[in-house]
Amino acid sequence: MTSPPNGAPTRALVLGGGGAVGVGWQTGLLMGLLEAGIDLAGAEAIVGTSAGALVGALLASGREVTDALISLASLGQSIDPESLAAGDEAFLRAIRQGNLESDPRQALRAIGRSAKEASTIAEDIFLGLFSTLDGTKWPAGFRCTAIDIDTGDLVVWDQGSGVPLLQAVASSCAVPVLFPSVTIKDHRYMDGGLLSHLNATAAPPTDALVVLSCHPLGSKGVGGGGALAASVTPDAELAPLRETRLLVAVEPDFSEIGTPANMMDPDLVIQALKIGKRQAVADTAAIQAAWDF
DSSP, X not given: OOOOOTTOOOEEEEEOOOHHHHHHHHHHHHHHHHHTTOOGGGOSEEEEOTHHHHXXXXXXXXXXXXXXXXHHHHHHHHSOHHHHHHHHHHXXXXXXXXXXXXXXXXHHHHHHHHHHHOOOSOHHHHHHTTGGGTTOOOOTTEEEEEEETTTOOEEEEOGGGOOOHHHHHHHHTOOBTTBOOEEETTEEEEETTSSOSSOGGGSOOOSEEEEEOSSOTTOOOOSSTTOOOOSSOHHHHHHHHHTTSXXXXXXXXXXXXXXXXXXXXXXXXXXXXXXXXXXXXXXXXHHHHHHTO
């Protein structure tokens, strides 16, 4: 990504969390937009959380976003459906035992303790799911989020963090209890979407902001199938940002999948990709207006 000429509007892109289904939907949406002549890789800043971290890293690196599907295929080969379902239920139990709304920091530390005690695939196997990023240089302007399992602090990884791209993205995708936390500089990190699916405030101030939310804008996404347990709705998070910049937010239409969608179900990925491509047609005009602002 390159900086705009002097006086040109600046643009940022935020890609939210949403499990395997979210990866498929965002991939299809970006493919459809590119076919319509809108290349969101041109943003000066790209922020990704969880599913959006993987898709965003590929986009910001100039890679084919469909490479994200390689990671999903590796996931299906590494974890059988029964283990995936059991791990997801364990994650939901850990979320229910916490209290993200009244005391988020304490809840995140409790979830972190559960993550330490959980029996999951080995960390090196989990990192192997992101091998498509192995050796990829950190793209300028890209950021992704994770949470320190001991402190509950949100961390925003960027080019200056001195962290390999693969490990940073993996930490952002490490749904606690379901997957192992990721070790970076003697600390361990878990999924960055536990308090916010979007973490849109991690994007720098720009003239225009496009947000791809894998969950309905009015939903906290609490539910089964790898849905994260955010303590704030996307709408509420985006409201103050709308006052300072042109903002376009796109939410998924998963009505044909069913509600709530099992966001970690690999069998739904291709269907979600097709939904994303169809939605790109409907949302092209609004996104184009922001991109040409």
